[in-house]
Amino acid sequence: xxxxVNLKAxxxxxxxxxxxxxxxxxxxxxxxxxxxxxxxxxLAAVLAGREIFEVTEGQIMFEGKDLTTLxxxxxxxxxIFLGFQYPIEIPGVSMNNFMKTAVNEVRxxxxxxxxxxxxxxxMMREKKELVEIDSKLTNRSVNEGxxxxxxxxNEIFQMAMLEPKLAILDETDSGLDIDALRIVANGxxxxxxxxxxxxxxxxxxxxxxxxxxxxxxxLYNGQIVRSAGKELAYELEEKxxxxxxxxxxQLEAN
Amino acid sequence: MNQYKEELNPETxxxxxxxxxxxxxxxxxxxxxxxxxxxxxxxxxxxxxxISGKKNEPAWMLEFRLKAYRHWLTLPLPTWPHLTxxxxxxxxxxxxxxxxxxxxxxxxxxxxxxxxxxxxxxxxPLDEQKLLxxxxxxxxxxxxxxxxTFKKNLADLGIIFCSFSEAVQEYxxxxxxxxxxxxxxRDNYYAALNSAVFSDGSFVYIPKGVRCxxxxxxxxxxxxxxxxxxxxxxxxxxxxxxxxxxxxxxxxMRDENQLHAAIVEIIAMDHAxxxxxxxxxxxxxxxxxxxGIYNFVTKRGMCKGVHSKISWTQVETGSAVTWKYPSCxxxxxxSVGEFYSVAVTNNYQQADTGSKMIHIGKNTKSxxxxxxxxxxxxxxxxxxxxxxxxxxxxxxxxxxxxxxLLGDKCGAHTFPYLEVDNQSAIVEHEATTSKIGEDxxxxxxxxxxxxxDAIGLIVNGYAKEVLNQLPMEFAVEAQKLLxxxxxxxxx
Numbered sequence: 001x002x003x004x005v006n007l008k009a010x011x012x013x014x015x016x017x018x019x020x021x022x023x024x025x026x027x028x029x030x031x032x033x034x035x036x037x038x039x040x041x042x043l044a045a046v047l048a049g050r051e052i053f054e055v056t057e058g059q060i061m062f063e064g065k066d067l068t069t070l071x072x073x074x075x076x077x078x079x080i081f082l083g084f085q086y087p088i089e090i091p092g093v094s095m096n097n098f099m100k101t102a103v104n105e106v107r108x109x110x111x112x113x114x115x116x117x118x119x120x121x122x123m124m125r126e127k128k129e130l131v132e133i134d135s136k137l138t139n140r141s142v143n144e145g146x147x148x149x150x151x152x153x154n155e156i157f158q159m160a161m162l163e164p165k166l167a168i169l170d171e172t173d174s175g176l177d178i179d180a181l182r183i184v185a186n187g188x189x190x191x192x193x194x195x196x197x198x199x200x201x202x203x204x205x206x207x208x209x210x211x212x213x214x215x216x217x218x219l220y221n222g223q224i225v226r227s228a229g230k231e232l233a234y235e236l237e238e239k240x241x242x243x244x245x246x247x248x249x250q251l252e253a254n
Numbered sequence: 255m256n257q258y259k260e261e262l263n264p265e266t267x268x269x270x271x272x273x274x275x276x277x278x279x280x281x282x283x284x285x286x287x288x289x290x291x292x293x294x295x296x297x298x299x300x301x302x303x304x305i306s307g308k309k310n311e312p313a314w315m316l317e318f319r320l321k322a323y324r325h326w327l328t329l330p331l332p333t334w335p336h337l338t339x340x341x342x343x344x345x346x347x348x349x350x351x352x353x354x355x356x357x358x359x360x361x362x363x364x365x366x367x368x369x370x371x372x373x374x375x376x377x378x379p380l381d382e383q384k385l386l387x388x389x390x391x392x393x394x395x396x397x398x399x400x401x402x403t404f405k406k407n408l409a410d411l412g413i414i415f416c417s418f419s420e421a422v423q424e425y426x427x428x429x430x431x432x433x434x435x436x437x438x439x440r441d442n443y444y445a446a447l448n449s450a451v452f453s454d455g456s457f458v459y460i461p462k463g464v465r466c467x468x469x470x471x472x473x474x475x476x477x478x479x480x481x482x483x484x485x486x487x488x489x490x491x492x493x494x495x496x497x498x499x500x501x502x503x504x505x506x507m508r509d510e511n512q513l514h515a516a517i518v519e520i521i522a523m524d525h526a527x528x529x530x531x532x533x534x535x536x537x538x539x540x541x542x543x544x545x546g547i548y549n550f551v552t553k554r555g556m557c558k559g560v561h562s563k564i565s566w567t568q569v570e571t572g573s574a575v576t577w578k579y580p581s582c583x584x585x586x587x588x589s590v591g592e593f594y595s596v597a598v599t600n601n602y603q604q605a606d607t608g609s610k611m612i613h614i615g616k617n618t619k620s621x622x623x624x625x626x627x628x629x630x631x632x633x634x635x636x637x638x639x640x641x642x643x644x645x646x647x648x649x650x651x652x653x654x655x656x657x658x659l660l661g662d663k664c665g666a667h668t669f670p671y672l673e674v675d676n677q678s679a680i681v682e683h684e685a686t687t688s689k690i691g692e693d694x695x696x697x698x699x700x701x702x703x704x705x706x707d708a709i710g711l712i713v714n715g716y717a718k719e720v721l722n723q724l725p726m727e728f729a730v731e732a733q734k735l736l737x738x739x740x741x742x743x744x745x
Contacts, residue, residue, distance in 0.1 A: 048700050055345065072699035081700075088697040091688065092715030101711060102701035109702070142697075143717070 001026050001196055002047075002166055007058035008222075009046045016042040018222030019058070024166065027194040031208055031233060032201045035241045038084065039235050040201045041085060043164075043219070044170040048082040063165070076203035078096035079165030081158075083172050089143040095154075098142045099161055106162060127160040131187035136205040149180035156187040167191075168199045173207040185210030205237035218244055257271035259420070286371075292351040292481070297344050299323060299638030301501075302450050305350050309419050309453075312426060315535075322449030329443045334666055335577055335606040336635040339548065347513060348481040349451045391670050392417060392456045392472040394485060404468065413497075414459040415470055418486050421457035430461055432490055436519040436556045436583070444515040444550040445579075448484045450633035452517065452676045455485035460495035460526075471500040475549065478537070482513040489519070491526035493559065500728060511539075511574060515550045524586065529567070531724050532580075533732055537720040538739075543602025543631075546574025553580040557589030557615075565592040566609065567723040569732045571739040574603060581635065582609035584618035584646075591620040594720040596732075597665070598713075599632030608638035613649035622653040625717050628664035629740055635667040642679040649679040657687045658716050660709075660740065688716075710737035 002024040009017040015150045016039045022126050024030055032068065049072035059065040067075060090098065103123070104114040116124065119156055128135055133153045143151050150173055159167050169188070173181055188198060188211050200211055208216075208230060217224045217230040220241070226232065236244075293304055302323050306316040369622065391403045392415065408415050414425060421429050439449035456472040491497055514536060522528050530553075531615045539546025548570075555564035566580040582591025593609035611620035628634040634657065642649045657666035668685055690712050698708035713736050714721065721729050 048696075050696060051358050071704075072696060073704050076700050076702040084697065084700075088693050088699070090694050090712060090715070092710050092718060094715070097715070098698075098701070098703075098711065101703055101707060102698075105702040105704070105707070162701065218462075 001063060003059070003061045005059045005061075006078065007046070007060060008056045009042060009053050009057050011042070011053050015056070015060055016053070016222055017046065020219075020223055022224060024197045024199065026197055028212045028215065029192070029211060030220055031211075031213035031230075032199060032224075033203065033233065033236055035245070038219045039222045040219050041170055044082055044168050044199075044201055045058055047080060047168055048072060073105070074109070075210065076162075077106050077162075081164035081167045083152075083155040083159060083167065083169040084245045085170040085172075085174065087143050087155055090188045091144050093142050095100045095138040095140060095142055096124070099158065101137070102158075103130055119219065122163065126155075126238060127157060130190055131156050131160050132183050133157050145245075148175040149155075149177065152176055152184055153180065153187075156184050156191075160191055163191075164196065165197070166197050167199070171203065172200070173195075173202055173204060176191045182210060183205065198212075205233045208233045220245060286353075288354055290351050292348055295346055295348050296346070297349060297451065298464050301349050301541045305451055305453065308350060308352075309420055313408065314426075314430065318434065318439070319450050319452075320338075322446050323334055323451075325440055326443070326446035326450055329446055332443050335637070336633065336669070337577065337606050338574055339575055339604075341368050341549070342511075342513065349484070350453055351452050351481045353452075359575045378557045392470075394454055394456075394472060394474045408466070408468075411464050411467070412461040413464060413466055414457065416450075416457055417538040418455040419458050419489065419495040421488070425457070425459070428490065429457070429488070430593075432486055432519070432521055433486075434519075436521060436554045437552050441552060443550045445517055448486060448515050448517045448552070451482075452484045452486040455487040455516070456489075457487070458489040458497060460491045460497045462492045463494045464492075465495070469498050469500055471502065473502050476512060478621065482515065484514075486599050486636075487516070487518045489528060489530070490521045491523065491562075493524040493526060495523070495526045496528075498531070498725060500531040500533070500725060502535070502728075503535045511546055511548055513548045513550070514573075516552070518551070518553040518580075520555035520564055522555065522557050522559060522562035522564050522586075522589075525561045526559060526682045527563040527565075528555065528589040529565045529727060530555070530580070531568075531728065532568040532570070532726055533735065534568065534570045534572050534576070535735060537574075538572045539601065540602050540605050543574070546603070547572065548722075549573035549578065550574045551576075551578040553578060553582065554610075555581070555591070556583045557586050557591060557618075559589070560586040560615075561588045562586050563590040563592075565594075565723070567591075567594040567720060568596070568607075569717075569720070569724070569735065570595065570597040570605060570607060571735050573605075573743065576603075576605040576607055578607050578637075579610055581612070582620060583612045583614065584620060584649075585614045586618075587615040588617045589615055590618070590677070593620075593624070594723045595694045596627065596736065597618045597625070597634060597719045598736060599629070600739055601629075601630040601632060603632045605633070606635040606637055608636045608655075610639040611641070611651055613640075613642045613646040613651070616645070616647045616649075618649050618689070620647060620649075620651045622651070622655070623719055624653075624655040625720055626657045626666050627660070627736075627740070628657065628666050629660035633665045634669070635656070636670060637669040637671075639671040639673070640681055641673040642676050642681065646648045646676050649676060649681075651679075651681045653682065654684045656685065656716070658713070659687065659689045682693075706737065707740060709740050713740060 004022040007017050007020040032040055055068050100120055213230050218226040302319045306319055437445050439446050460466055494733045520528050536547035536549055553621055557564055564582050570576055584591050591611050597605045597607050599605050609622050620636055624636045626634040636655045655668050670683055695708050714733050721732055724732055
């Protein structure tokens with residue numbers, strides 16, 4: 001589904017990703033962990049097509065297409081969803097209107113007719129139940145005045161509405177209390193299928209108790225320096241990152 | 255033939271597409287090639303007499319024009335607006351230009367097909383069958399009214415809806431009684447100029463107790479080059495009458511600036527209600543700020559009777575420079591004045607616009623909601639006055655002015671003036687400034703929404719309160735217009 005080969009990306013001339021490789025297949029859950037400043041959020045932004053990042057080398061193939069040639073909106077329409085670390089407020093634009101535009105744009109791209117008002121409202125209702133978010137949230141403007149937890153739940157709700165092939169959740173667990181964390185994780189689990197995939201970016205093993213990854217990768221200094229099963233997350237929780245940093249730095253010194 | 259060529263040469267096709275795309279911001283920029291009756295450039299008493307003569311006006315009307323002209327000569331140019339306007343050479347303007355057509359029109363067949371075609375292209379078919387149901391139109395091109403639709407249906411109810419020139423001939427008593435009572439020719443520089451040289455416009459009279467069953471609308475079109483448009487509209491709603499009126503305006507794309515200085519007067523008697531909506535889309539000039547219309551307009555309504563109401567709604571997207579303050583004089587006790595405005599400026603456009611609410615009667619109420627949107631290198635100012643007179647007990651005003659900025663090269667300014675001479679008045683003013691951020695756009699992009707649509711969503715969300723005031727048929731049009739006006743302004 002997703003194949004990243006030797007990806008290098010920079011912001012204002014400063015290289016952040018330094019030859020990253022990653023392959024994600026349908027049905028898989030990948031967790032990306034790593035110390036602050038290792039490039040985790042940059043990876044998410046580059047995949048979503050944020051323009052301030054420049055891809056200087058390497059390849060990102062998604063479902064056989066070269067992602068780097070697509071606009072951010074076309075990537076979304078192809079089925080890439082980014083759950084934002086800091087969801088953006090858009091005053092004056094109702095969630096209803098926002099979601100309707102988004103869903104219908106994606107449908108148009110896929111050659112489907114727009115949903116009727118009735119169909120759309122039914123879908124909204126179903127998805128709201130699925131991800132257990134407060135019905136009233138969708139009557140408000142996009143993220144405006146939402147609490148931290150509400151914003152994150154709203155991201156998962158939007159993910160449910162857009163039914164992406166690949167969801168990238170950028171520190172969705174940050175700032176969540178334990179109840180909200182469970183709701184968010186439950187939502188993600190319910191949306192999981194053999195056809196889609198999830199990349200979870202997180203600092204803490206805590207989230208991975210709920211969203212169980214098939215692979216855990218450690219991103220350090222712009223590269224994936226270690227990949228293993230979910231047990232790696234426990235090891236990191238226990239020992240921190242220093243031992244990996246040391247190993248890598250030593251390797252490079254040699 | 256043309257099509258054949260296009261098929262052979264895909265490159266031409268692409269170029270055309272590209273051109274269409276980049277010019278899509280102003281789709282009304284075409285010129286109609288039509289023979290016109292145009293007078294010489296320049297302004298003098300002679301010009302005023304000539305215009306009056308062409309319209310075959312009675313002596314009192316010429317007298318009014320001449321008084322206005324002589325007064326205008328004594329006036330200095332207003333310099334208080336937050337606008338930069340190159341000096342206008344009033345001798346370099348044509349003050350009268352009329353598309354040539356047969357004298358009196360009894361049916362549509364007699365309207366020049368070129369003219370019909372022009373208004374068709376603008377989406378204003380003058381064929382009653384094809385018109386939006388429930389909308390009667392007066393179409394004004396340059397200095398004259400081309401055609402007024404549904405006149406007969408309206409006449410059955412005693413409603414008068416005709417061109418101003420016709421009203422001068424047919425209903426001189428009404429015109430004489432009301433003209434200049436809300437906006438006297440001495441009012442300001444451009445009002446004096448208009449009163450001297452005005453050419454045409456619409457006249458509306460709704461008799462006692464009549465609720466006008468359809469939207470009345472005037473569509474103004476500037477076509478001829480170097481010509482100024484000076485129209486005058488007068489709307490009178492008698493006791494217990496109601497009317498909703500809409501004006502629209504467009505002009506061709508030309509490199510030189512053109513002057514538009516209009517007057518609108520509204521009078522509402524006891525329990526009468528008038529709703530006046532404007533979708534102003536004069537040519538704004540090109541991306542470098544070349545050309546465009548100078549839109550200097552005086553619009554004012556008088557709530558003369560008790561419990562009367564006048565409501566202004568404006569969507570201002572066009573014009574190189576806009577100078578306009580639709581106002582209400584709340585003279586009748588319990589009268590209500592409203593002003594809802596969305597003003598968009600992009601590229602090098604400048605707007606200094608707002609409202610005046612003058613509370614004179616007791617228990618009068620006014621509302622001002624102004625939404626400015628600035629993009630490019632434009633300057634957008636809100637200027638508003640709320641005055642509560644000494645005897646206006648229990649006057650109430652609520653003003654809200656919001657500014658939305660796109661990019662960092664534009665400016666938004668707010669100039670509220672309050673003059674309160676009565677202790678019992680309650681006057682509230684709220685103001686906010688916000689920005690469309692790149693992160694908001696990216697958030698929308700990431701959900702599959704293009705940048706253009708994202709701006710449309712955000713801007714329309716922001717302006718919703720005002721757009722909701724527009725008659726249904728025009729609200730959709732106005733939404734699209736907002737989006738088009740801001741195309742290419744982010745990212």
